[in-house]
Amino acid sequence: MTISTRPVHQEDTVPYDEALSRYEPVMGLEVHVELNTATKMFCGCAATFGAEPNTQTCPVCLGLPGALPVVNATAVESAIRIGLALNCTIAEWCRFARKNYFYPDMPKNFQTSQYDEPIAFDGWIDVEVPANEAGEPPFTFRVEVERAHMEEDTGKSTHVGGSTGRIHGADYSVVDYNRAGIPLIEIVTKPMLGAGDRAPEVAKAYVSTLRDLLRALDVSDVRMEQGSMRCDANVSLMPVGAEVLGTRTETKNVNSLRSVERAIRYEITRHAAILDAGEKIFQETRHWHEDTGITTAGRPKSDADDYRYFPEPDLVPVAPSREDVERLRGTLPENPAERRRRLQAAWGYTDLEMRDVVNAGAVEVIQDTVASGASPAAARKWWTGDLARRANAQGVAVTDLGVTPAHVAELDGLVTGGRLNDSMARQVLEGVVAGEGGPAEVADARGLELVQDDGALQAAVEKVLAANPDVAEKVRGGKVQAAGALIGQVMKEMRGQADAARARELILATLGVDA
Amino acid sequence: MTDATTGSGTSPRDLTRLTAVRMADGLAAGEFTSVELTQAHLDRIERLNPALNAFLLVDADGALAAARAVDEARTAGEELPRLAGVPVAVKDIACTQGLTTTAGSRMLEHFVPPYDATIVTRLRDARMPILGKTNMDEFAMGSSTEHSAFGPTRNPWDLERIPGGSGGGSSAAVAAFLAPLAIGSDTGGSIRQPAAVTGTVGTKPTYGGVSRYGVIALASSLDQIGPCARTVVDAALLHEVLAGHDPLDSTSIDAPVPPVVAAATGTRDLTGLRVGVVKEISGKGFQPGVLTRFQEALDHLRALGAEIVEVSCPHFVYAMAAYYLILPSEASSNLARYDAMRYGLRVAPDGSPSAEQVMATSRDAGFGDEVKRRIILGTYALSSGYYDAYYGQAQKVRTLIADDFRAAFEQADVLVSPTAPTTAFRIGDKMEDPMAMYLNDIATIPANLAGIPGMSIPSGLADEDGLPAGIQLLAPAMEDQRLYAVGAALEARLAQEQGGPVIDRLPEVPETAPEPGRHTAAGTTQEGTA
Numbered sequence A: 001m002t003i004s005t006r007p008v009h010q011e012d013t014v015p016y017d018e019a020l021s022r023y024e025p026v027m028g029l030e031v032h033v034e035l036n037t038a039t040k041m042f043c044g045c046a047a048t049f050g051a052e053p054n055t056q057t058c059p060v061c062l063g064l065p066g067a068l069p070v071v072n073a074t075a076v077e078s079a080i081r082i083g084l085a086l087n088c089t090i091a092e093w094c095r096f097a098r099k100n101y102f103y104p105d106m107p108k109n110f111q112t113s114q115y116d117e118p119i120a121f122d123g124w125i126d127v128e129v130p131a132n133e134a135g136e137p138p139f140t141f142r143v144e145v146e147r148a149h150m151e152e153d154t155g156k157s158t159h160v161g162g163s164t165g166r167i168h169g170a171d172y173s174v175v176d177y178n179r180a181g182i183p184l185i186e187i188v189t190k191p192m193l194g195a196g197d198r199a200p201e202v203a204k205a206y207v208s209t210l211r212d213l214l215r216a217l218d219v220s221d222v223r224m225e226q227g228s229m230r231c232d233a234n235v236s237l238m239p240v241g242a243e244v245l246g247t248r249t250e251t252k253n254v255n256s257l258r259s260v261e262r263a264i265r266y267e268i269t270r271h272a273a274i275l276d277a278g279e280k281i282f283q284e285t286r287h288w289h290e291d292t293g294i295t296t297a298g299r300p301k302s303d304a305d306d307y308r309y310f311p312e313p314d315l316v317p318v319a320p321s322r323e324d325v326e327r328l329r330g331t332l333p334e335n336p337a338e339r340r341r342r343l344q345a346a347w348g349y350t351d352l353e354m355r356d357v358v359n360a361g362a363v364e365v366i367q368d369t370v371a372s373g374a375s376p377a378a379a380r381k382w383w384t385g386d387l388a389r390r391a392n393a394q395g396v397a398v399t400d401l402g403v404t405p406a407h408v409a410e411l412d413g414l415v416t417g418g419r420l421n422d423s424m425a426r427q428v429l430e431g432v433v434a435g436e437g438g439p440a441e442v443a444d445a446r447g448l449e450l451v452q453d454d455g456a457l458q459a460a461v462e463k464v465l466a467a468n469p470d471v472a473e474k475v476r477g478g479k480v481q482a483a484g485a486l487i488g489q490v491m492k493e494m495r496g497q498a499d500a501a502r503a504r505e506l507i508l509a510t511l512g513v514d515a
Numbered sequence B: 001m002t003d004a005t006t007g008s009g010t011s012p013r014d015l016t017r018l019t020a021v022r023m024a025d026g027l028a029a030g031e032f033t034s035v036e037l038t039q040a041h042l043d044r045i046e047r048l049n050p051a052l053n054a055f056l057l058v059d060a061d062g063a064l065a066a067a068r069a070v071d072e073a074r075t076a077g078e079e080l081p082r083l084a085g086v087p088v089a090v091k092d093i094a095c096t097q098g099l100t101t102t103a104g105s106r107m108l109e110h111f112v113p114p115y116d117a118t119i120v121t122r123l124r125d126a127r128m129p130i131l132g133k134t135n136m137d138e139f140a141m142g143s144s145t146e147h148s149a150f151g152p153t154r155n156p157w158d159l160e161r162i163p164g165g166s167g168g169g170s171s172a173a174v175a176a177f178l179a180p181l182a183i184g185s186d187t188g189g190s191i192r193q194p195a196a197v198t199g200t201v202g203t204k205p206t207y208g209g210v211s212r213y214g215v216i217a218l219a220s221s222l223d224q225i226g227p228c229a230r231t232v233v234d235a236a237l238l239h240e241v242l243a244g245h246d247p248l249d250s251t252s253i254d255a256p257v258p259p260v261v262a263a264a265t266g267t268r269d270l271t272g273l274r275v276g277v278v279k280e281i282s283g284k285g286f287q288p289g290v291l292t293r294f295q296e297a298l299d300h301l302r303a304l305g306a307e308i309v310e311v312s313c314p315h316f317v318y319a320m321a322a323y324y325l326i327l328p329s330e331a332s333s334n335l336a337r338y339d340a341m342r343y344g345l346r347v348a349p350d351g352s353p354s355a356e357q358v359m360a361t362s363r364d365a366g367f368g369d370e371v372k373r374r375i376i377l378g379t380y381a382l383s384s385g386y387y388d389a390y391y392g393q394a395q396k397v398r399t400l401i402a403d404d405f406r407a408a409f410e411q412a413d414v415l416v417s418p419t420a421p422t423t424a425f426r427i428g429d430k431m432e433d434p435m436a437m438y439l440n441d442i443a444t445i446p447a448n449l450a451g452i453p454g455m456s457i458p459s460g461l462a463d464e465d466g467l468p469a470g471i472q473l474l475a476p477a478m479e480d481q482r483l484y485a486v487g488a489a490l491e492a493r494l495a496q497e498q499g500g501p502v503i504d505r506l507p508e509v510p511e512t513a514p515e516p517g518r519h520t521a522a523g524t525t526q527e528g529t530a
C-alpha cells in the first residue's frame, strides 16, 4: 500500500545495440497461472471468469471470522502435472504458508501460498527461439525453472476516479472478491543468463512455450488478456565479463507476449542509461505501459520486504504419494514443441507457415480438420487466413467462431469437388459463422453453386469477346496473360457462379490459342 | 426427582438444578417440557445475569422456538437425540447465523455471522435450544474474562472474583445454573481453568477431535472446542454431540469419536490404572489449599485402585515461553482480517483517508490492550531475522514437550496436576501484571502445545478461601475416554467423601453485583509465583 509519490516521466535510455555492447542482461520471469478448476483453491465457490462482482464468494474466500480453508485436490493435481511437464522434482511433503501483508483486495490480509516448500522445484524447459527480423537464426535456449508453487489469487481492485486507474489519486476503490481464492500456480525461473541481445526474444519465447504447454495440459485458459496468465519480468544488467548480478527491477503484469519482449527491451535500455551515468539501479517494481512502451516506477522493493511467512496452521501438509505422481505423469500430453515438429513434418508446412499456424492458435483445429478429410494445405489456408481474420476482427479465438474442423473439411470437399470456387466458399463460410448451418446447407440456401453448364459459360465468353475485340486480338497474338481481364468480365457476367479456370479454358479455345 | 438433583434446599420444580442427564431423562419421560426447562433457565438468566454478566446475548425467542419444536416432535412420537430439548449456552467465539458474535471485542460488536459454526450446526442437529452467547476475554486472550470489551464476568462463588478465562462466561453460566451445559474453547486452558475456579467440569478434547470451522480463531494450532458442564457424564454427552470429523476443517481428525459417554458411565474401579503426577506442574508456586485438595484426590485415586507414579516432563519449564511465541504469532495473522474493509468496526479519520489509514484507526479503536500486546508480540516474533530465534525455536520446544508427554505416557495411563495454581483471584488484581495473569495457565498450556486432551474436575474447596479448586487429567491424543473414566470415578468418590458435589456448596448468588471499588489484594491470594 505504500504509494510512490515520485513523478512519472520518461527516463533516459540508450540505444539497444549500444546497451548490449557493454552489458549482459539477466532475466528472471515469474509467471502466474490461474488454474481452470471448477472451484476455488480453498473453498467450494465457482472459479469461473466474468460473473457479476461478489457473487462467487463464501465465508472462506471472504475471510469471515471462523472460516477455514480446505485444499482443492484437483488444483494440487494440476500443480503436480505442471511441475512434471516442467521436468521438476515433485515434493514428497510440502506445506502452505501465510504471506502476511495488508491490502483491501486480500480478505484475510494474508495470502495462503507456498514459501520454502514448493510442490515442484528444480526443473527446466527447452525454448525454441525463432529467427528474428534482423535475420538472426533460430536457436534453442534451456530455461531453468526454480520452482512452481500453489497459491490463491487476491480479489480484484478497481480504482475509480483519478486519471491513471491506479490507487494513487483515485476517488475510491471497489473490490470484486470473485477472484479471491482462485487457484494460482506461480512458476519462477532461475536467473536466465547468456542470451545476449536475444534476451527479450528468449523471454517471449519462454512465455509462449509455457502457454502452449499449459494449454496442452488443459490446466488453465492461459488467456493473457483476461489475466489468467500474468507475467512479472525481473531484469538486471551486469557489465560484460562481470560475475556479480546487478540490481534488478521487477516489471509487473506484462500481459501479452509482445509486451514481454518490449518491456524487457525497454528495461535493458533504461538500466544501461543509469549505469552509464555511473548511478545505481533503484530496486523497485515497475509498471509497463503498453501504449507508450515505457515502464514507470512503482513500489520500492527490497529484500527487507517482510511478509512474516510461517506455515499455515489451518492446513495439513500436502504429501503426494509416488504412485499418484507416476499416475499423473502418465496423463501428461506430448511435449508441444515435439508435437509441433512432428505435425509440421507430416503436414509439409514451411517453418514460416508453421509459425503462422502456431501464432493463430490453430494447431489443434488443423489437426482435427485434416483428420476430417481436408488437405493440410487447405486446412491451413482456411484457419490461418479467412477464419483468423474474422476471429481477429471479432476479438475472439479462432476456435470460438462457431466453425468446426468438420465444417472446414466439408467446405474443402465442396471446393475440390468443383461445386464451389474460392470466393463462393468464403461466402459460405460467412453463412456458417452467421449460424446459418453447415457449409452444404448454406450453399443450398444461398444458391451458391458453380455453373457446370458450358453452354451458358460459352455464351458469356462470346459476349465478352465481342465487347472487347482489342483485348481478344492481343490474346490471339500470343499475349495470353491479357486473358485475365477477360476472365474477370466473364465471371461478372456469370455473377461469380462459374469456375474461373474453365472460363479461361473456353476463352483460349474460342480464340484458338493453346492453353 | 430428589435423588438426581444436584441442588440442595431448592424446590423440586427448580429445573435448573438438575443435571443435563436428569433433564434429558425428564424430558424423555414427559415429566416436564423443553419449553418449561428452557424458560426456567431464561428466568434465572434474567434474574442473575445483570450481576454475573455471563451472557452477552440472550436469544429467548430462538431458544423457546427450538424448545417448542422439540416438544412438538416428542409429542408426535419422533425419535430424538439424547440431549434434545436440553438448553445450552455458546461461547461468543462460535459463529451463530443471525446472532451477533463478538468474540468479546469492540471490533465485532455488531457482527452478525451469515453462517453457523459446525459445532453450532451440531447443537441444532442435536435439537438443543441455544440460550445465548457467553462472555469471554477479547478474542479469547486472557485468563479472567476481564479483557472482554463488554465488562468482566463475575464468579458466582464470589462476585468480586474472576470466573477464569477466557471462557469465564460459559463456566460462570454453568456454575450459577444459568445453563446446564455450555461450549468453551481452549487455547491454553480457557475451558479447564475457568472450570477449576468455578467448581465445574470442562474438557479440552484432542486437537482435531472437534471441528474449529466457524469458531473465531485465536491460535489455529492450539485452539480446541469442548464442553463445559457440572458433571463428568454431562460433559461426555455434550462432547459426543460436538466431536467428529468435519470436512470443512482440514485439521479435524477423520477417525471414530472416542467413546466418552460409555467411559463416563462405566466402572468406577480404577484397579491397575497408572496415574502419573507431573512433577513440574504439581507443586512449586501453587496455593496450599489447591495442593491439599490435589493430594487428597491422589489418595482417593489410590483408594479406587489406581497406582500413583511420579513422572517428569523436563521441558515443561519452556512451555510458557514457547506458548507466548506461538500464540501471538498465529494470532497476529488470524486477527489481520479485522481491517474494517468488509465487516466489523470501522472508524475513519477525518478528511479523505486512504484504506490503510482506515484500517489503522479502526484496529486502534476496535482492539483492546491485551489484543494489541499480543499482535505486536506476534508480529515481532515472525519478522524476518527473528523468526528462527523465536517462532522456530518455539516449535522445537513444542516437539520436545510432545516427546515429554510420550515418555510420560509410557509410565502412566493418565497424568494429573492441579488445573490452576490458585483459586479465583479478585477482579482487577492481575490486570496490571500480564506475566502474573499468564501464569494461571502454567499447568494447562502443555496439553495445547502437544494436542492432547485434558479435563478439569472440581477437587473441592480450598481451606484458606473456601473457593473451588480443580484437578486436571491428561491423556494421550484420541484417548479422551480415559479422562472421562477416571474423571467420573474420582468425581463420585469425592462426592461421597466430601458430602456431595462441590457445586452443591455454591452459595446463593446475589442479584446485584458489588460496586466496582478498590479492594486490597494483600492476603487474599498467593497466586502466580511459579
Ligand SMILES: [Zn+2]
Binding pocket: A040, A043, A044, A045, A056, A057, A058, A059, A060, A061, A062, A181
Ligand atoms: Zn468461497
